[in-house]
Structures are given as structure tokens and as C-alpha cells.
Amino acid sequence: MDPQYVGRLRALHAQFKIPETYAAQTGLPLYEEPDELVETELDFYGREQRLTPGAFAAWQAMQESARADGISLLMLSAYRSVDYQCQILRRKLDAGQSLEQILQVNAAPGFSEHHTGRAIDIGAPECPVLEERFEETTAFAWLQSNAANFGFTLTYPRDNNCGITYEPWHWCFSA
Ligand SMILES: [Zn+2]
Numbered sequence: 001m002d003p004q005y006v007g008r009l010r011a012l013h014a015q016f017k018i019p020e021t022y023a024a025q026t027g028l029p030l031y032e033e034p035d036e037l038v039e040t041e042l043d044f045y046g047r048e049q050r051l052t053p054g055a056f057a058a059w060q061a062m063q064e065s066a067r068a069d070g071i072s073l074l075m076l077s078a079y080r081s082v083d084y085q086c087q088i089l090r091r092k093l094d095a096g097q098s099l100e101q102i103l104q105v106n107a108a109p110g111f112s113e114h115h116t117g118r119a120i121d122i123g124a125p126e127c128p129v130l131e132e133r134f135e136e137t138t139a140f141a142w143l144q145s146n147a148a149n150f151g152f153t154l155t156y157p158r159d160n161n162c163g164i165t166y167e168p169w170h171w172c173f174s175a
Pocket residue numbers: 114119120121167169170171
């Protein structure tokens with residue numbers, strides 16, 4: 001891994017007072033930002049999003065296949081830079097949350113799979129966004145049966161070892 005990137009992350013972690021034991025404690029890997037990103041469709045909120053070319057092609061194929069089965073898969077969030085992850089942390093700290101609370105939900109900068117440009121948070125029209133009951137939707141059932149065919153897997157299942165909340169909406173593409 002690029003030593004400059006690692007150094008930059010170390011400085012950011014010191015700024016946020018993220019414990020040096022974070023990586024060891026969570027077991028989360030360090031993720032690098034990709035060299036190439038492409039614009040996707042606008043997300044559920046009407047925001048621009050980006051993915052790696054491979055992940056976007058796979059996402060489109062998966063969405064189309066789901067649509068043919070009568071299932072809508074909504075993109076809620078895709079690529080996030082390290083800078084953006086820092087903004088999220090800063091915003092939540094400013095809103096009065098503790099670092100500990102925040103890190104249960106948001107990975108520390110460098111440790112979010114969204115940095116790779118291959119992870120997507122997926123929603124369904126009948127479900128409030130980013131809520132555990134996404135697991136009760138037909139979209140989730142469809143993903144469980146079909147996502148692997150398109151290279152997508154659920155990264156943070158229930159009772160995962162990373163100390164990250166169960167995220168039925170978070171799926172990652174690997175080539
Ligand atoms: Zn996610």
C-alpha cells in the first residue's frame with residue numbers, strides 16, 4: 001500500500017483521536033481509493049454517484065435482472081472518498097455524538113468499503129432507507145438469492161466480527 005496514503009490516514013486518525021488499536025480491534029482492512037471511477041445514474045436522493053467501471057456494469061446488470069423479476073433496487077450511496085468519510089465523522093461529532101457511537105455505524109477513514117468504489121448501499125421503495133428492516137423486503141430476498149451471480153456479497157452480516165452494525169443494505173462487488 002502507498003506509504004503516502006498510509007501516512008495521510010495516520011494523521012487523520014490522530015486528528016479524530018481514533019485509537020491506534022482500531023484496525024486490530026475491528027479486523028477491518030484498509031481500503032484504497034480506485035484509479036478509475038465512472039458516473040452512475042443519480043441515486044435515490046438525486047445525487048451524483050460514482051463506481052468503478054466493473055462495479056457499475058455489474059450493478060446495471062443486477063438491477064436489470066431484478067427489474068425483470070419485478071424488483072426495484074435503489075442506489076442509496078456508492079463511492080465515498082476518505083475526505084468525505086472525514087466530513088461525515090466531523091458532522092456527527094459536531095452534532096454531539098461520541099466517537100465511539102459514530103464508529104459503530106461509520107468506519108474510520110480508510111476503513112470504509114465505500115472507498116473502493118465497489119460497495120453500494122441498496123434500498124427498496126417500500127422500506128425506509130438504511131434500516132435493518134430492509135432485510136424483510138422482497139429486494140433483500142432477491143439479493144440473497146441472486147446477488148452472488150453478479151459478484152455482489154453482503155459485507156456486514158448480522159453478528160459480524162468487525163463491531164459494525166448489521167447492514168443488510170450494504171453489498172460489495174468483487175470481480
Ligand atoms: Zn454501505
